Each structure stands twice: as C-alpha cells, then as structure tokens.
Amino acid sequence: MPKILxxxxxxxxxxxxxxxxxxxxxxxxxxxxxxxxxxxxxxxxAVLLVERLGGxxxxxxxxTPAAKQSLKDVLSRGPNKVYWIxxxxxxxxxxxxxxxxxxxxIRRIGxxxxxxxxxxxxxxxxxxxxxxxxxTLDLPAVTFTSQITSDNGTLKFTRKLDDCxxxxxxxxxxxxxxxxxxNHPRIxxxxxxxxxSKKPSEEIKLADLGLSPQELTPRAIRKSVKGFVxxxxxxxxxxxxxxxxxxxxxxxxxxxxxx
Amino acid sequence: MxxxxxxxxxxxxxxxxxxxxxxxxxxAVQLDKTGEFPAEVVKKLASHDFLGWFLPAEFGGAEVxxxxxxxxxEELSRASAAVASIVVNHSSAAYAINRWGTAxxxxxxxPALAKGEKLGAVAMSEPGPSVGQGPEAVIATQxxxxxxxxxxxxxxxxxxxxxxxxxxxxxxPAAGAKSLTAFLVSAKAAGLEVGAKKSTMGLRAxxxxxxxxxxxxxxxxxxxxxxxxxxxxxxxxxAVAEAAQTVGVVGFAVEHAAKYAQQRVQFGRxxxxxxxxxxxxxxxxxxxxxxxxxxxxxxxxxxxxxPFTTEAAMVKLxxxxxxxxxxxxxxxxxxxxxxxxxxxxxxxxxxxxxxTILESPLEFPEQVIAASIA
Numbered sequence: 001m002p003k004i005l006x007x008x009x010x011x012x013x014x015x016x017x018x019x020x021x022x023x024x025x026x027x028x029x030x031x032x033x034x035x036x037x038x039x040x041x042x043x044x045x046a047v048l049l050v051e052r053l054g055g056x057x058x059x060x061x062x063x064t065p066a067a068k069q070s071l072k073d074v075l076s077r078g079p080n081k082v083y084w085i086x087x088x089x090x091x092x093x094x095x096x097x098x099x100x101x102x103x104x105x106i107r108r109i110g111x112x113x114x115x116x117x118x119x120x121x122x123x124x125x126x127x128x129x130x131x132x133x134x135x136t137l138d139l140p141a142v143t144f145t146s147q148i149t150s151d152n153g154t155l156k157f158t159r160k161l162d163d164c165x166x167x168x169x170x171x172x173x174x175x176x177x178x179x180x181x182x183n184h185p186r187i188x189x190x191x192x193x194x195x196x197s198k199k200p201s202e203e204i205k206l207a208d209l210g211l212s213p214q215e216l217t218p219r220a221i222r223k224s225v226k227g228f229v230x231x232x233x234x235x236x237x238x239x240x241x242x243x244x245x246x247x248x249x250x251x252x253x254x255x256x257x258x259x
Numbered sequence: 260m261x262x263x264x265x266x267x268x269x270x271x272x273x274x275x276x277x278x279x280x281x282x283x284x285x286x287a288v289q290l291d292k293t294g295e296f297p298a299e300v301v302k303k304l305a306s307h308d309f310l311g312w313f314l315p316a317e318f319g320g321a322e323v324x325x326x327x328x329x330x331x332x333e334e335l336s337r338a339s340a341a342v343a344s345i346v347v348n349h350s351s352a353a354y355a356i357n358r359w360g361t362a363x364x365x366x367x368x369x370p371a372l373a374k375g376e377k378l379g380a381v382a383m384s385e386p387g388p389s390v391g392q393g394p395e396a397v398i399a400t401q402x403x404x405x406x407x408x409x410x411x412x413x414x415x416x417x418x419x420x421x422x423x424x425x426x427x428x429x430x431x432p433a434a435g436a437k438s439l440t441a442f443l444v445s446a447k448a449a450g451l452e453v454g455a456k457k458s459t460m461g462l463r464a465x466x467x468x469x470x471x472x473x474x475x476x477x478x479x480x481x482x483x484x485x486x487x488x489x490x491x492x493x494x495x496x497x498a499v500a501e502a503a504q505t506v507g508v509v510g511f512a513v514e515h516a517a518k519y520a521q522q523r524v525q526f527g528r529x530x531x532x533x534x535x536x537x538x539x540x541x542x543x544x545x546x547x548x549x550x551x552x553x554x555x556x557x558x559x560x561x562x563x564x565x566p567f568t569t570e571a572a573m574v575k576l577x578x579x580x581x582x583x584x585x586x587x588x589x590x591x592x593x594x595x596x597x598x599x600x601x602x603x604x605x606x607x608x609x610x611x612x613x614x615t616i617l618e619s620p621l622e623f624p625e626q627v628i629a630a631s632i633a
Contacts, residue, residue, distance in 0.1 A: 072266055073273075187277045190308035190321035193270050232524070 001054035002113040002155075004046045007102055007133070008039035008059060008074065010067040011123040019227030026227055033069055038118025040077070042178050044185040045148060046116050047078030053150055056080050060109070062101045063090045075196035076188040082201045083109060085209075094218040095124075099132035101216070104209035106137060114155070115175045119144060130177035140170050143177045263555060264330070271327045275334035278307060283338035290341060291606045294456070294463040296420055300342055305375025309335075309346060313562075314353055318369035325496075329503040329558040333551070336507025340610040341464035343507065345378075347500045348416040348465070352379025355425045355441065355493055359481035364443065368423060380421035381497075382412035382470055383490065390436045391429035397472060399428040399440055406430075406479065407450075408442065408472040418468035419453040422446045425493075426470075426477065427486050439486035442477035450475040461609030494623075495571035499557045502578035504614040506551045509585040512607045513543045516589040519596065536592055543585045550574070550581050569631040575615075576624035582611040 016031035035043070046057045059079040061067055065086045074082050085105055087093075093101070106115065115137075120127040127143075134141030146165070147158040159166045160179060188196075206216075235252065237245040264272065282303055290297055304310055312328035314320025328350065335343035353372045356364055356379075371377040387393020397410030408428050415424070424444045431438035444451065454469035481489050517540055520531035530536050557574045560567035586608045590597045597604035 069266070072270055076270065076274075187274050187281065187307060188270075189274075189306065190271060190312065190323050190327070193267055193274065194321065194323065196270075197267070234527075 001056075002049060003055055003111075004049060004057045004114045004116060005106065005109075005112040006039070006043050006046045006057060006059045006079065007115065007117045007129065008043060008061050008070070009036040009098075009118075009121045009123075010034070010061060010063045010070040011036045011121055014122065017227075019229055021229065024226040024229065026225055033066055034122075035070055035073060036118055036122040038120060038122070038178065038180050040118070040185040041180050041182050042116045042118045043074065043077050043079065044183045045178050046114075048183060049114075049148060049150075050078075055113075058083065058109070058112075060084070060102060060105055062087070062093070062098055062105070064088055071201045072193070072196040075199040075201070076192045077185070078192075079199075081199060083204055084201065085204045085206055087206050089216070092218060092222065093216075094220040094222075095126045095128040095132055096219045097216055099129060099136055100211060101206065101209065102129075103133055103136040104211055105204050106133075108204060108209060111173065113173050115139070115173070117175070117177045119177050119179050127177070130175045134175040137175070140172075140174045141176075142168050142170060142174055145176050145178045146182055148176070148178075148182070263552075264326075267323070268327050268330060271323060272330040272334060274307075275309070275331040276337070278303075278309070279335050279338035283335065283342055287339040287341075288601065288603065288606060290339060290464040291461075291609075292463075292600075294458070296466055297342055297345075297464055301345065301375065301378070304342075304346060310349060310375035310378075311353070311373030312350060314357055314369055314373045318357075318365060319373035320369070321373075325499070325562040326555055326558045329500060329554055332500050332503040333507035333510070333554070336504040336614070337511040339464070340504050340508050340607075340614055341462040343504050344462050344465040344613065345417060345420075347497065347504065348381060349379045349421075350500065351381045351493060351497050352421070352423060352425045354496055355381065355480060355489070356443070358492070359441065359489055360443075364478070364480070368443070372423070377422035378417055378420055379423050379425065380415055380417035381493065382415045382418075382424050382426045383494075384412060384414050386411060386413050390439055391432040392435070396432060397426065397428035398432060399430045399442065399477065401430075402474075406440075406442065406477045407474045408444065408477045409474060411469055411471045413469045414457070414467055415470045416465060416467055418470050419456060419466045424451075424470065425480060426472070427490055428472075428477070430484060434484075436487045438484050439490065440483050441480040441486045441489045443480050444472070444475055444477045448475045448477075460612065461606070462613035491568060495568040495627075496561055498571045498575040498624075499554060499561065499567070501614050502550065502554045502574045503558070505578040505582040505611060506547060506554055508607050508611045508614060509543065509547045509581055509589075510551070512586055512589040512604065512611075513540060513547060515603055515607075516540065516543075516592040516597070519593050523596075530592070539588045539592060543588055546581050546585065550577050553577060569628060572624040572627035572631075576628065579615040579624070582615040586611045 010033050012028050012031040013034045018027040050057050057079040059074045059082040062085045071082050117130045130143050131141050142157045144159050145157045146160040149156045154169050157168045237248045308321040311320035313325050316322045332343050356368050372379050387396045395411040397408055399406045399408055426442045426444050429438045430440055450473040452471040457467045459467055520536050521529050523530045553574045557570040590604055590608055593604050
C-alpha cells in the first residue's frame with residue numbers, strides 16, 4: 001500500500017491577470033490563486049492510485065502566505081494531510097530554492113514510496129521540479145508520465161517522449177512528474193469541501209529546515225515579466241479584382257511565415 | 260464580494276463554477292435547442308451533492324447553508340439557467356419537507372431527494388382567478404383517514420421528471436386562502452396525470468407541464484389549513500434562489516458582451532472604447548454587483564433562521580428589473596452576432612425572463628414590501 005506525497009504550487013490564475021497595454025506590465029491585483037493546473041493532475045493521480053491500491057496521500061507546498069488559501073482546496077481533493085511552508089520570499093524563489101525547501105521538508109516529514117509533481121507549474125513552467133527533487137533526495141526520477149498502472153504490486157510508468165513512449169518500472173521510492181493528459185481531475189463535491197475542514201494541516205517553519213542563506217538564494221533572477229498582446233495588422237486589400245486581392249493576401253501570409 | 264464569504268463558501272463557489280464550465284457550458288446551447296431533459300447532467304449534479312445543498316447531513320444532505328446554495332445556483336446559471344432551474348425547483352420541494360415535514364416525512368423523503376435518487380417539484384399555480392376558485396381549482400377532500408386531491412395545477416416546473424410533488428390545495432373552497440393546505444403527492448399516485456411538456460420561451464431543458472389530479476391520495480405537509488404562510492415562505496425562499504439565477508445570467512451576459520466589445524473593431528477602435536458601450540457595461544455591471552450583494556444578504560437571513568420575506572421580495576423586485584433590462588442592453592452591444600441563435604446571448608435573453616417572472620406575478624414583490632413598511 002503506497003505512501004504517496006504530492007508536491008503542488010499555489011499560483012495566480014492567469015485568467016485574472018491583465019496586461020497594461022502601455023508597457024505590457026502585468027496587473028495581478030485582482031488575480032485569485034489556484035492550484036497549478038498540472039499539480040491538480042498530480043493530486044488526482046495520487047488519489048486514484050490510493051483508491052485502487054490502498055495507502056495514503058499527503059500534500060506539500062512551499063509558497064507565500066497566500067498559499068494558506070490552498071490548504072482546504074487540496075484537502076477537498078482527497079489527500080489525508082497537507083504540509084505547508086510559508087515564506088514571503090517564495091514569490092521570487094527559483095526552481096533551485098523551491099526544490100531545496102521541498103526536499104528539506106520531505107526529509108523532515110518522513111519517507112514516501114512515491115513523490116508526485118505536475119509536469120510544470122502554470123506560471124513559470126520550468127519543468128524542473130521532479131528532476132531537481134530526485135537529485136536532491138538521491139532518488140530516481142520518472143518524468144513526463146502519461147499513465148501509471150500496477151502489475152502485481154509493481155508500478156509501471158508510461159512516459160510520453162518527443163518521438164516515442166517508454167514504459168519504466170522502479171524498485172524503491174521515486175519522484176514522478178505527470179502530464180496533464182494523465183487524468184481529468186474530479187471537481188470536489190460539497191461534502192468533500194466540508195470534510196476538508198476535518199483533515200489536518202501542518203505548517204513547517206522554514207527556519208526549522210536548517211537551510212543556509214545560500215541554499216535559499218535564487219540562482220536565476222527574474223528581471224521582469226511582460227505580457228504578450230497580439231496586435232492586429234489592420235491591412236486592407238482593396239486594389240484590383242477578387243483574384244488579385246486573394247493573391248495579395250496569400251503573399252502577405254507567406255511573408256509572415258504562414259503557408 | 261469575497262469578504263462576505265467564508266473560505267468554504269468561496270471554495271464551493273469555485274467548484275460550482277468549474278462544474279458549470281466543464282459539464283454545462285459545452286451543452287447549454289444544444290440543450291436549449293432540443294429542450295431535452297439533461298438526465299446525465301442531473302446524475303452528475305447529484306454526485307457532487309448539488310441536489311441536497313442545505314438539507315441536514317442526517318438525511319444525506321450537504322448541509323452547506325442557503326448562502327452556499329445561492330452561490331451554487333448563480334454559478335450554474337451562468338452556463339445553463341435551465342439546469343439551475345431544475346435544481347432550484349427540486350430544492351424548493353426539499354426545503355418544504357425539511358421545514359414543515361414531520362420527523363417521519365423527513366426520514367421517508369429527504370434522503371432520496373438529497374442524493375438525487377428522486378426529484379422534487381412544487382405545484383402552486385392554477386388556471387382559476389384565485390385560491391380555490393374556478394372549475395380546475397385543486398380541492399382537497401377527506402377520505403379514508405387521509406385526503407384526495409382533485410383539480411389541476413399549471414406550469415409546474417419539473418413536471419413529468421419529478422418523483423414527488425408538493426401541492427397546495429383548498430380543503431374548503433368557500434374559505435379560499437384560509438383553507439389552503441400543503442400536501443405531498445407521489446408522482447406514481449393513481450389518478451395523477453402530467454400533461455404534455457410545454458414549449459417555453461426559455462429555460463427549455465427544464466420540463467414544464469400541467470398536472471391533473473383525479474382523486475389522488477395526498478398526505479398533509481405541515482398543518483391542515485395552514486398552507487398560506489407555508490406558500491408565502493416557500494415563494495420567498497424560491498424568490499431568493501431565482502434572483503441568484505438572474506444574477507448568474509446577467510453576470511455572464513455582461514462579461515460576454517464586454518469580451519465581444521474588446522474584440523469588435525469599428526472605425527479603427529474596439530467598440531469598448533466608445534462611451535455609449537462603456538455606459539451600458541458600467542450600469543449593468545453595477546446593478547449586477549448590487550443585486551448579488553442583496554441576494555446573499557437575503558440568503559444569509561434564511562440560513563440564520565431570521566425573518567426574510569420582505570428582503571426576499573426586495574431582491575425579487577430588483578432582480579426582475581435587472582434581468583430583462585440588462586439583457587436588452589447587453590444584446591445591443593453584441594448586435595447581429597448576439598442575435599444569432601448559435602450564440603449564447605440569444606439563449607441568455609430568453610432564459611432571463613424565466614428567472615424573473617415565474618412562480619410569482621410581477622406585482623407580488625411590491626405588495627409584500629409595502630405591507631411590511633406601511
């Protein structure tokens with residue numbers, strides 16, 4: 001019966017983010033938080049595994065104090081307990097810092113048979129977390145997983161790669177990242193939302209992880225984030241007959257690289 | 260509006276919105292075209308506890324309270340007011356039993372209603388001029404230690420798919436409203452006949468039909484001849500839920516129109532840059548925001564067990580004015596595009612009137628409000 005840990009991130013909902021047309025800066029003042037999309041797949045996959053095989057699912061997150069809003073949401077999706085580490089500096093944390101903090105927390109919480117992450121987060125989409133966690137914890141990593149099955153107690157992971165699929169088995173604990181196509185996360189019912197209040201959540205203090213300032217210093221600095229706005233060409237083909245206009249349109253599209 | 264909502268309520272609101280987006284939005288236009296009862300969607304609603312919102316946990320309900328219920332109704336209505344209306348009318352019947360039923364009636368009926376194994380409906384309107392009047396008035400006669408009903412109820416929502424009806428009938432036509440009594444009637448009862456499904460202007464996927472009673476066995480809900488205050492409170496609770504529907508429809512309509520206005524370019528600019536369009540969007544959004552606050556205030560009163568009929572009437576009155584006027588304005592923004600039956604706006608336009616005029620005449624709210632203050 002596996003003991004599973006899911007790592008997730010609380011991110012801003014991109015639908016609420018507005019782009020300032022003057023300088024393409026992002027206005028996030030009205031953006032609500034959400035569990036990162038592929039992390040929802042990770043949570044769902046963990047819960048599905050436990051429904052099939054028995055065992056337990058815990059969840060873990062590292063984020064700003066706003067991440068506290070995620071706890072009931074996560075618990076309503078099936079995990080038995082959630083651990084969280086809050087740190088205002090998490091906003092600027094890179095993949096190195098996040099993986100270091102999560103690994104530190106995992107060492108403190110205890111061992112797991114499987115640690116599952118989403119393929120990448122909805123905001124930065126670095127796709128590094130599973131690999132970094134595995135390296136830090138000295139565990140094998142199985143990334144880009146599109147299916148997890150069980151065969152006589154052995155878990156089989158189907159990995160979707162650029163030009164093929166690969167089936168892997170792992171003996172012993174492993175870190176896994178899952179693709180969005182692995183499942184359709186169920187929407188929690190009302191009773192699951194209410195039931196979340198009865199499940200435990202535990203805050204782990206960053207200071208208790210014994211990490212050095214250097215380990216908590218991002219190695220990648222995000223200098224600025226700009227929005228992308230598709231602007232209209234506002235080109236009107238009005239000269240000549242229909243055939244001539246069509247030819248002009250085709251030529252224009254070809255020039256843009258569309259063929 | 261978030262500051263008024265608890266964490267649980269915000270999560271419930273979000274989940275209801277996700278449900279509506281995933282299950283209702285893709286089929287809403289098609290459901291509206293065919294008028295087909297969405298049986299599979301109703302099962303999904305049940306599996307998410309969306310048919311037992313405020314019912315006690317001891318009967319299998321979610322016991323989340325009326326505010327959460329109103330939040331959920333608003334979110335479902337954004338995608339399909341018809342499906343939300345099925346939920347609202349079912350929940351109305353459940354509300355009546357939970358509120359006025361005996362311990363035995365609650366134990367007998369609420370678990371199946373809470374889990375969505377059975378659907379409920381409320382039959383109130385009659386073709387006649389007033390309560391107990393006219394040849395088709397529903398009259399309750401004592402027989403064999405119980406009651407039988409004879410008459411006709413018209414425009415019954417969920418008729419034909421409901422398993423249980425809450426029906427209002429008079430025990431003494433001469434006494435009129437003073438003898439009004441609430442009853443529970445099984446859909447399988449001998450002598451109950453559901454008429455042909457009516458083709459309605461909007462809310463098409465929600466079945467509406469007349470129900471005829473010919474010596475149909477019925478059990479009293481509440482007390483004999485105490486049906487008028489029951490009907491008044493039931494209508495008031497229903498008014499709040501329907502106002503939540505109106506807010507959902509209008510909220511979606513104004514967002515839809517705003518997105519369109521940003522994309523539609525005329526004279527070199529998006530039409531959202533024109534003052535006339537901005538005025539419409541501002542007024543509709545503001546009215547919707549105010550209506551939403553009023554709905555949740557009234558819902559909170561219901562949840563707290565406080566008197567709420569005056570507030571419910573105010574909410575109904577405001578929603579009636581908000582609904583139709585807002586859709587006229589937002590349809591104006593979308594023009595020919597919105598007028599097309601393939602687009603959402605046409606459906607919203609037809610649905611919104613169903614959320615404001617059904618179950619009580621337009622004059623009802625003013626009478627209740629005026630009576631409470633003068």
